[in-house]
Each structure stands twice: as C-alpha cells, then as structure tokens.
Amino acid sequence: MTDDYKNYLAAAVLTDGKIVSYRLLSRALKVNVNTAKQMLYDFYSKQNAKKPKSVHATYLLTGTQQPESPSRTNGTHRQDGEDSFMQSSPFPSSMPEPMESELAEDPVPVTYVVLVREEELDKKRAEFMEITSIHIYSLEPGPIENMNMLAVCNQEITKSYSNDDPLERWKIYGGIQNPYIKRRTARYAPLLSKTASGEAPKDAAPKATARKILEASSKQKEKNSVPSRRGSVSEDTKPGKSMQQPSSSNTAAKKPTLKKEKSDIFSSFAKAKAKPKAAEESKDSTPAQTEDEMAGMSEDEADADDTPEVRFDAEKAAEARKAREAREAKLRQMMEDDEDEPMEDAPPVTEEDSQDAPLDKEASKPVEKETVTVQGGRRRGRRRVMKKKTVKDEDGYLVTKEEAVWESFSEEDPEPKRPKPAPKSSTAKGKKGTGTGKYGQGSIASFFKKA
C-alpha cells in the first residue's frame, strides 16, 4: 500500500512518459491531495538521487510578493481616508473631509499563486516576500515546453475519475467540505453516461452502461437517506430537467427510474395539493414522463405560482407590511397638511404601492377592492390602471400626467394550465372548475399557449 505511489509514478512518469499532477495521483490512489503532494516530492527526490535529471517537476508557490511599486509597501495597514495615490505626498490623512469626499482605498493586499517549472523556481522564489506554501504541482519525465500541457491531468481526472459523488469527494481527496450544498438527483445524468461510455471499451454491451447507471442511482438513493443531506425540497421533486433521454440508457434504466417517479408524484402531491395537474397527468398514457419532460422544457415559464408557497407568502407579507407602514405615514401626513383633500383617494393609492407588478397579471387579491368575476373561462371586472394623460394647461403647453383610473375589463382566463381539473379530482376552488369543457383535449397546445 505504502509503495503504491512509487509503482504508479514509476509506471506513469518513467515508463509511459505521462505528466502526473498531485490531483491525478490523489485520484488514482484515492489519497488526500496533501499526501499526494508529499508523495510527489518523495518520489522526485529519491528518483533524482538515484539518477539525476530523470524526473522533472513543476511547483506551485503561494504567498506575497515584493511590491512592484512603492505604493504597495504597507499593504497590511490600511485605513480609510488615505488615498492610494497620495502615499508619497505630504497630505495628512486626517484631512477634514468634505461632504462628498471619496475615500479611496489603500493598496490592496495581493496573494500570488504561481505555477513554475523547476528551472525558473529559484528566480521566482526570490520575488516572493513570504511564501505561505509550496509544493510540487506535477512530475513529468522531462522539462515541459508548454505549460498548457499540464491541463491534460485534469482532463484525465474528468474523464476517468468523476464517477463518484462530488459531494463526498472531500472525504477522500481533501479539499474543503461545504455541508450546505445540495445536489439534485438527476435521472438523466450526463456525467454518468458520458464517463461510462468514455471508460468502457467500445465493444462493451450497453448492459455495462446500464449497470453503472443502476449502481449510480441506487447509490444516489442510499444517499438520500443520509441525514446530512437534509432531504428537503430540492431532493424529491422533478429531478429531470433533461430534454431527452438517450434511448439506449432509457430502456435500461427504466427500472430504477420508474420507482423514483412514483415517489416524485407522491411527494409533489403531498406538497402541493393545489395542483390537480399532477394527478391528471398521471392518468395519461405516458405517466409522469410527459410531465417531467414538460418540466424540463418549461424553464422559461416557472412563474410565481411554482415557487414554494411559504416563501412566497413571506415575501408578500413583508411587502404588505411595508405598504401598510407607508400608507399610515401618508395618511398621517395628509391629515397634517391639508384637510381639504378628499380622503377617498388615499387607500387606492397605497394599494398601488403594495404591488409592484402590473395589476392585470394577478387581479384577484383579497386585499384589493377590485371586483373580478369569472364566467365561462372569461374574467370580467374592474381594476385600477395607470394611464398617461396628456392635457393642455392654461399656458397652452401639453402636460403628460400619470393617473390612476378605473377601467372595466374582460379577458380570457390567463391560467389555462391550472383550470383543467381531472374529472375525479375535486374542484374545490371554484375558479378553477370553470374551464372544464374547454381544455379537455389538446393539452400540449394549451400548454404552449401559456408561454
């Protein structure tokens, strides 16, 4: 085990003439990156002790460099009020500040991360004021002429070593853990299929790919139960944003995915009872699949109704609260200012404030006094709109004013997606029950119409 790295490095660097970076070594041997960096050095020093110049190295230096200009001298002592361009000038920093003074920042500390070949190492090292860390970045059989060659290591990692769960990588390889990141379980994971096909020999049966996907998805499922992932909103619903599934993996992966879909439907059911859509669609000949594909295609129209309800409410509530405060302040001021003002104007004005969006988008809010009746798929009612009005004033000028006026309107129900209730599902909300006859068929068309 302990000599694994020697064998690997000897084979890769000396025999195959490959470039091996610390990352590649850590992936290949499943060791921590910091250990891999030391392994590289160990191999490098021992090998070159045996036979000088047999292995070549590149280094990664981190630290602060000698300041290039005098203005960078005291990077650590920074105070507001000192101008970076005035460093050498005799202006005192306690200069009285005018109202609109611009406080220029002092020189900003710069950390350098430098990748260098061993030939230039000493020269580069001398430029550093302090080196916080240094390690071997890669080993190669001879001096490399083009630093871009080093990129092949990470390409190889992407190609061959990215089958594991990215959220668990830190345990093996080091790097920092971020416990807050969540990853959706995508049914169509391009990473898996891509790397699997890249890894497997060309004549390998599609079964192999399928098995990989199977394994992967079962792995994913196991992970779902791991408490640290906090199974929450992003876990369960609609994992598939995929436009299409490759047909080969589609058939093979059907078994695990079907299982998943089931839970998807249930969870979305449990969460949002308000959407009879899910229930209805599950009765179609292609259950849930269509919905998922729709979910993928309709990125553009994820409207406000689809956001989690809790947060939506909170936002609205905060808005409403702000509006209420503003209204109160306005009212108070009006009382003080002039009493001749007709009072009935006040409330509608503030209502206007409470909603940023144009009112015709969602006309039926309980707070407003607007009346909306829904009849046979059409909505009628009165609403307030801002109208621009151009009038001639006493001097003969044209004056444009923005005025709130009431207007009655009548329009097609703008939500064709929701008001198609399943025959069985209860039409609890009267508004939604109206469109029954109209939207029975041609659901695809009406779906796109909404956009």
Next chain:
Amino acid sequence: MSKAEGNLLKAAPFDEPVHLAPRGNSSYNPLHTFELPKGGERQYAHQFADMYFLRLAQLKPVLEEQAEELWKDFELAGEKARRVDRVLDVRQGELCWVIGTVYMELSMKPNILDDLTKEHWIAAPPAREKYISSTGLDEMMLEDESGRLRITGETISRQSFVTGCIIAALGTEQADGSFNIIATQSADLPRQPQRWERDDSEQAVESGNVTSKRKTSGKVAIVSGLEITGTAEDDVSLDLLMEYLTCEAAGPPTQTATGKISRLILAGNSLSHSSPIPTREEYASRKIESTRKHYGYDASVYNATPAERLDQFLADVLPHLPITLLPGPSDPANVAIPQQALHPALFPLSRQYSSPPLQSNESREGLDSVTNPWEGDIEGWRVLGTGGQTVDDLLKYVEEGDALDVMDAMLRWRCIAPTAPDTLWCYPFQDDDPLLLHECPHIYFCGNQPKFGSRVIQGPADQKVLLLSIPKFSETKTVVLVDMETMKVETVRFEVVPPGT
C-alpha cells in the same frame, strides 16, 4: 523562508491528512429586480420615451427637495434664485434652477444612419473608443417633457454628464438662448438598508422573532471575464483557479485561508464570443468561411466546447462553493440589459446544484444563474453588480476617469444605466424602471474592467458604498476577495510562468 506547515516538500513518512474545517454557510437572499416578464408578456414594441418620462417623474421630487435646500438662499448680485417648473419657463436673465434630463449631443455618437453608410463602404471606420470629439463640437442639453435648453458654463467642462441622467441645474439664460449653469445637483445616494434588514424582516414574518446571533461571515470571491474559449490556452489558469477555490491547491495555511470564502460570483463574460448576435466583423468572416452550403445541422456554426468547459468548471467548484452566475456581453444571453439569466440547458452537469426552475427561481445554495445587472443580499449586505456594459458605455462619454469614477456617478444619479436606451441596448420598460436605484447598495461591483480598483464612497446620510471594478480574469488572472465582516478587499493573482523566462 516559508512557513513549515505550508511546505509540502517533505519526503516519507507523510503527514496524516487533516480535514479542513467545513466551509461556512453563505447567507444569500437574491432580489429579482431585473427579471423581465416571461414569454408573451415580454413586449418589445413599446416606445423608449416612457423610460425617460419615468426617470424624470421619479427623480424630480427628490431633486426638488435637495435643490430647494441647497439653493433656496442662494443669491447672486442681489438676485434670489427662483425655482422654475419646466425648462421652457426659464426667462432670459433670470437666476433660476430647473430639473431635467441631460442629453449630450456628441459628434462621435453612433448614429443609425452610420450603419447604413457602412454597408456601402469597403473599409468601415474603426470602432469608437469614445463618443466625444476633441474639436469641442459637443453640446449638452437639458430637457423635460416641455422642451430643451442648451447648456453652457464652466461646470460642464469640469464635470461629466451623460445622456439620460437627471440633474438640477442653477443658472441664467443668456441672450443667445443658452442656459449658463453655475452649479448642478444630482439626486445623490438613496436610502441604504441596514445590514440584515431584509433577512430580519423575512424571518420576523416567518417565525415571529429575530435571531440576533449570526455567525461570522466569510469572504466572497468575485471573478469576471473567464472568457473561456475552449482552447488549451486558458485551461491551466482555469484549473489553478478551480483548485484554489476548492482548497486543493497549495499547503494547509493557504487552504485554511481559502476556506473562508463562502461564495463565488462570476460577473459576466464567462464565455468568449458566445453572444447570440455576432459583431459585424464576426459575421463577415463567418460568411466568407462558409460559402459552401450546408444542409441540416452544421457543426461548424456552433462550437460547444467553451460551454462544456465552463460547465465542467462550475461542476468542479460547486460541491465546495456556491456560485452566483451573471451573464455578460459575450455570454449567450439576450443582448439588451437587463440580461436574463443564462439558461440551465447550457449547464447539464452543474445545473444539478440549482433548484428546479419550476420550484423556485432562485437557489440559495448551489448554482444561482441570475440576471445582469443583479442585486441581492449576501451576508446581510445589499450587493449590486453588473457585467460591465453600463460602465463601458458611460466611459465613452467622458474624457477622463476610470470605472470607479463613473460607478460613483451612477449611484449619485440614482440610475445604474443612464445611457440606456440611448447608446446601450435596453428592454423598453413601461411601468417601472428597475435601472433606477431605489435602495443604495453596500457593495457595487462591475465586471470585465481592464484593471482592478476599489474605493469607498460616502453619501449625505452617511451611506458607505464599496465600489469594486473587477478585472477580466482572462487578462489579469485576478480574483477579488471581499471580507463580508470587515469589508476589506484583497486580490489573488494567478501566474503561470512561461518556460524560459
């Protein structure tokens, strides 16, 4: 020379690997100020005049108040300054002040007719760096809905104004009808929210009480202009950036420091030459290349490599660091500001880290693809950022000054894109102009600038704003880190030493 624990030039026996303390949470609460209506509600048929009307209507009361306070006792040669409602009401020889929209008549400003003449020229003139000309033919106007005033005066030459900003001007009308200004006043910084204000109110609404205990915030890393071309040139520095951000590169001391970063912001131009509208030159060269007619899908027209490389980069970083992704002028988003979020279809790997679009239009952890400009709360601070077009366009109007100067001016004009829709493509807003600044940010950054810069400006009500101009990574290899507790700024520069130097 180097610290012992940072030196990994050690032979066997190896140190026992130590896991770094996990990264702190990034408190993130985006606003959706710049999101345009979806689908059919997005109307491009409107007139732009409404934007100017809205701007003037919204900023006039503020300016009136400020100018009144400033100039109510102003006297010149025994004459008191008087307020005039409309620019046409200005009487000759009378000291007065008036509020209006600035319009700059610049001789080098692009003209739609120029595009037509270009078609007939063999060699088009080079792209303009600035709209202003050195001949002094440029004129400044002040206009409102009633009419226009030609502005003269010494203040113009010293101060810079651009088309679309709203100012109050104090002066007198001369015999030739021009308005000689003595002083100008801008709306200045609006109210600045308190730190955690929005989060606290949301929390109070949700749970009824506010937790005053919050963890110490980490740093935010801002990068702009990755300009991934998909060729080998940018690979190594991009790898270094990724390894740095994931704390794999360097030794334990550096890794610990990097672990403090709790969010990465990509401020535009992550891909190069991916704008859906090619420039005139690109279009011409493309035409020549593909004289042969292709049927069906032509792979030479679209090169997926840059997008794949970006996706890979994001997917490598995302397990360790949440990312906010702004589009920029060269990204495959719409070209008119506000640019809408990059479509998740571009990121087959990394979109697994963002919330499903049907569920939520934001992802507080993971990848959040947002608009440009974008604003939101990070660690309680209001952050406003752009991909850089607004600043670049503004810089063409002024003779001197850098990005920080014009960013400062924009905040004081309370309009983050005054030159839209005149010289900057813009969505025709009708009812509200989100490009007007309603709340003062704490951090205002602007991507894709030639060099790094940072400055703290102050407002009349003690607002403090940190201005950051973020350099292009593709050219400077620089990452900007902002400590969200102290507002201290630092940079990290990557360098790949070319062989033989």
